[in-house]
Amino acid sequence: MNAHLEQLSPHPLWRHFRTLCNTPRPSGHEAALVAILEAWADDRGLTRDRDAYGNLRLRKPATPGLEAAPGIVLQGHLDMVAQANAEHPHDFTRDPIDTVVEDGWLHARHTTLGADNGLGVAAALAVLEDDSLSHGPLEALFTLEEESSMGGALQLAEGWLDGRLLLNLDSEDRGQVYIGCAGGADVEVDAQLPTSPLGDDETAMRLSLTGLRGGHSGIDIDKGRGNANRLLVRILRDLAALDARLIDYRGGTLRNALPREAFATLALPAESVDAARERLPVLEATLRDELAGVDDGLALTLERVPPPEAQALSGHASRLLIAALHAAPCGVERMSVAVPGVVETSNNLGVVSLEAGRFHLCALVRSLRDSAVHDLADRFRALFDLTGARTRVENAYPGWTPDPESPLLARFRALHAARLGVEPEVKVIHAGLECGILGAKYPDMSMISFGPLIRGAHSPDERVELASVEEFWGLLRVLIEDLAVPPR
Numbered sequence: 001m002n003a004h005l006e007q008l009s010p011h012p013l014w015r016h017f018r019t020l021c022n023t024p025r026p027s028g029h030e031a032a033l034v035a036i037l038e039a040w041a042d043d044r045g046l047t048r049d050r051d052a053y054g055n056l057r058l059r060k061p062a063t064p065g066l067e068a069a070p071g072i073v074l075q076g077h078l079d080m081v082a083q084a085n086a087e088h089p090h091d092f093t094r095d096p097i098d099t100v101v102e103d104g105w106l107h108a109r110h111t112t113l114g115a116d117n118g119l120g121v122a123a124a125l126a127v128l129e130d131d132s133l134s135h136g137p138l139e140a141l142f143t144l145e146e147e148s149s150m151g152g153a154l155q156l157a158e159g160w161l162d163g164r165l166l167l168n169l170d171s172e173d174r175g176q177v178y179i180g181c182a183g184g185a186d187v188e189v190d191a192q193l194p195t196s197p198l199g200d201d202e203t204a205m206r207l208s209l210t211g212l213r214g215g216h217s218g219i220d221i222d223k224g225r226g227n228a229n230r231l232l233v234r235i236l237r238d239l240a241a242l243d244a245r246l247i248d249y250r251g252g253t254l255r256n257a258l259p260r261e262a263f264a265t266l267a268l269p270a271e272s273v274d275a276a277r278e279r280l281p282v283l284e285a286t287l288r289d290e291l292a293g294v295d296d297g298l299a300l301t302l303e304r305v306p307p308p309e310a311q312a313l314s315g316h317a318s319r320l321l322i323a324a325l326h327a328a329p330c331g332v333e334r335m336s337v338a339v340p341g342v343v344e345t346s347n348n349l350g351v352v353s354l355e356a357g358r359f360h361l362c363a364l365v366r367s368l369r370d371s372a373v374h375d376l377a378d379r380f381r382a383l384f385d386l387t388g389a390r391t392r393v394e395n396a397y398p399g400w401t402p403d404p405e406s407p408l409l410a411r412f413r414a415l416h417a418a419r420l421g422v423e424p425e426v427k428v429i430h431a432g433l434e435c436g437i438l439g440a441k442y443p444d445m446s447m448i449s450f451g452p453l454i455r456g457a458h459s460p461d462e463r464v465e466l467a468s469v470e471e472f473w474g475l476l477r478v479l480i481e482d483l484a485v486p487p488r
Helices: 003-007 011-022 031-044 115-128 228-242 270-290 315-327 370-385 407-420 435-441 466-483
Strands: 047-050 056-060 072-077 099-102 105-108 138-143 165-168 176-181 183-192 202-210 245-251 262-269 299-304 331-335 343-355 358-367 390-397 425-429 446-449 463-465
Touching: 003 011, 003 099, 011 115, 011 466, 031 047, 031 056, 031 115, 072 115, 115 138, 115 463, 115 466, 165 435, 165 466, 176 407, 176 435, 183 370, 202 228, 202 270, 228 245, 228 262, 228 270, 228 315, 228 343, 245 315, 262 270, 270 299, 315 343, 315 370, 331 370, 343 370, 358 370, 370 390, 407 446, 407 466, 435 446, 463 466
Parallel strands: 072 138, 072 165, 165 446, 176 425
Antiparallel strands: 047 056, 056 138, 099 105, 105 463, 176 446, 183 358, 183 390, 202 262, 202 299, 245 262, 245 343, 331 343, 343 358
């Protein structure tokens, strides 16, 4: 499948990307891809090993005469975000990604593409097989479960890597180089809430909010896009005045993707059904007006459904839960003063569910300041403690402190200017690059991050500009060759 990818340039990179598209690899399901890459490394005569967590390292010795050059680590993650449009059945653990080229961009049909970070992985593999390159010692580090928990980087063995320079290939903007990123933590909230049967005078209604764009919960958090959980809770807050009780709820699928859809089943007093139906167009018009020009596809529906076997939350528990969700931090919390135009602290209400009285929330807090991550996570704990829920903070990872005086950065900037006629923008990103974690484990390692132009990451709108991939490949090759010789 995806044979057309091998007609694109640069051919070696796209050939490897085809392998990634054809090999299912959502977070936690990277084993099949690891086996393929190990077999490929064996065929190429490359050295391979894995740490205790399963992160994969491939090594290639230096070009003869360049053994003393500083070792380079090419780094990317093997997993991808698994998001598909609701009407498109796709099993990310079994089905390949179906790609298509349109107007100079590569897309997937109705799913995420996996360019994040498949193109970085493909580029590293293409470098390892390029015998025309002059280079110092090369290592390719491929981590696991970056999208779900940063688990691979967090559990990476210390003292395992040999290289002194790390090129992270997980950035998504052409003409930019990243030297810092936000840290973050997952906030998990769980509760068993009291329920009671539906009364004879109550009707089960299904409330749906669909049509949002979604996107990356860090990079796109300041774009003004709707969060389906935040918006549906607003609707539920309004309907609470009609004595609606929650039966179940499902919104979002990943803590690091802006939720595009959310659904709730309600128990409504029969005499309130007409009032709820009358309110819905008004509420939809309000939200559509607020999101005009940003998320124009929003749609609300309310329909009668057969009475479910599950009971509804008690009236008090339903009102308390909706109030807590309504008050929970969501979106941009603070913009950075030190780095103008960059979000400093944010939160994404990523995944919310309620079933048979069991409530679960997974949010992702991000910040350029580790202290702000801890504070915002603690605000969640303080809020949901009031509901009797159990809150825990997991998978915390540090941010990446910028080093604008880095010699590695200086060489990249000079090469970028010489090759493309303009210096790259030096940026700090409000997203969880693994560099912060790796830098904490390898404090003497210098690193930068760059990549091709990717848009819509973490959503079915994900796409990559083909011309930017060729540019990225050219920059990576000349940088590796330049780093093999002493600075001039």
